[in-house]
Amino acid sequence: TQLLEQSPQFLSIQEGENLTVYCNSSSVFSSLQWYRQEPGEGPVLLVTVVTGGEVKKLKRLTFQFGDARKDSSLHITAAQPGDTGLYLCAGHTGGFKTIFGAGTRLFVKA
Amino acid sequence: NAGVTQTPKFQVLKTGQSMTLQCAQDMNHNSMYWYRQDPGMGLRLIYYSASEGTTDKGEVPNGYNVSRLNKREFSLRLESAAPSQTSVYFCASRVTGEKLFFGSGTQLSVL
Numbered sequence: 745t746q747l748l749e750q751s752p753q754f755l756s757i758q759e760g761e762n763l764t765v766y767c768n769s770s771s772v773f774s775s776l777q778w779y780r781q782e783p784g785e786g787p788v789l790l791v792t793v794v795t796g797g798e799v800k801k802l803k804r805l806t807f808q809f810g811d812a813r814k815d816s817s818l819h820i821t822a823a824q825p826g827d828t829g830l831y832l833c834a835g836h837t838g839g840f841k842t843i844f845g846a847g848t849r850l851f852v853k854a
Numbered sequence: 855n856a857g858v859t860q861t862p863k864f865q866v867l868k869t870g871q872s873m874t875l876q877c878a879q880d881m882n883h884n885s886m887y888w889y890r891q892d893p894g895m896g897l898r899l900i901y902y903s904a905s906e907g908t909t910d911k912g913e914v915p916n917g918y919n920v921s922r923l924n925k926r927e928f929s930l931r932l933e934s935a936a937p938s939q940t941s942v943y944f945c946a947s948r949v950t951g952e953k954l955f956f957g958s959g960t961q962l963s964v965l
Contacts (some may be wrong), residue, residue, distance in 0.1 A: 753894070774883025777953065786858070786944050787897070790876060832896060834954075839913065840885055840904045846896040 747771075748835050750845035757823055758853050765818045765848045769831035774838040775817045776809055781830040781847075823852045860957035862944050866933045869922040875930040875960050877945030883955070885948050886928035888920060889955075897944065903928055931951045935964045938965050961962075 748769045757763055767776070775794045779787035781822045787804055791800050793809035793816060804827075806819040833845045858879045867873055879886065884905045889897040889912075897911030903922040914923045917939060928947075932939060942961050946954040 746919040748896075750896075779954075783948070785952070785958050786946070792953065793926040835899075840902055840910075842887075842901060843899070843913075844889075846894055 748833055748843055748845035750831075750833055750848050752848060753762045753846065754761045754851075756851045756853065759765050759824055761852075763823060763850070765831055765833075765850075766815070767817070767845050769835060770814065771835065771837070772813050773835035774813070775836045776813070776834065777834045777842070778807055778816070778818055779832045779834060781832060787832055788829075797808050820850075823850075825852045825854045827853050857959035858945055858947055858955050859917065860943075862960060864956070864961050865963070867932075867962065869964060871934060871935050871949045871964075872931070872933050873935065874886075874932075874943070875943055875962075876927070877929065877957060878927045879945075879955070880926065881946040881947060881955065882925070882965050883947035883949055886922065887946040887948075888915065888918075888928070888930045889946065891944060894939050900930065900943075935962075937964045941965045 751766050755780045777792045778790045781787040791807045796811045796813045798809045804821045808817050832847045834842050836842050855924045861876045888900040897912050901920040903909045906925045906948045921929045944957045944959050945957045
């Protein structure tokens with residue numbers, strides 16, 4: 745069974761702090777995606793990384809795919825209250841299935 | 855643009871009752887999915903349909919059945935609801951290999 749482990753599970757920080765969320769697996773993925781979910785809504789895609797070692801930036805968010813395509817990280821610089829939400833990583837193996845990590849719940853205090 | 859529409863948004867059932875969750879997408883996607891989301895466990899795949907006319911089991915299919923009615927619609931049925939099926943259910947769709955588009959979820963409680 746493929747597993748994606750996310751850490752930390754919960755993070756509460758002050759506005760302006762930096763943070764990193766990790767997503768690890770023993771499996772190799774053809775691509776890895778990061779989603780953000782707000783209360784009462786479904787997850788929304790932030791980014792897809794495909795190539796080992798790839799780094800993508802989305803404003804203050806930086807996403808990295810591990811060289812071996814087994815892990816990924818999400819770094820947020822100068823977090824803002826609007827970044828509050830549940831962040832989910834999801835691994836795709838090339839078939840029809842996508843597996844999700846358990847998520848990191850982020851709370852940014854003003 | 856509607857995207858993925860799920861109904862109902864909330865439902866309370868008694869143990870043993872049956873119900874069908876409806877899902878429709880207007881993006882002409884081939885693949886459709888049903889996930890359940892429980893605290894601390896992320897999204898777990900129940901069933902998926904790679905294309906119209908096909909359905910396959912995911913990680914947690916027991917106690918559920920699905921129907922891919924046509925390209926737009928993919929329903930999830932609980933024949934005899936159990937408290938362990940209390941969860942938030944999400945339908946999703948996509949073009950093969952690309953990002954998933956999710957509905958806004960159905961919050962189901964089984965008493």
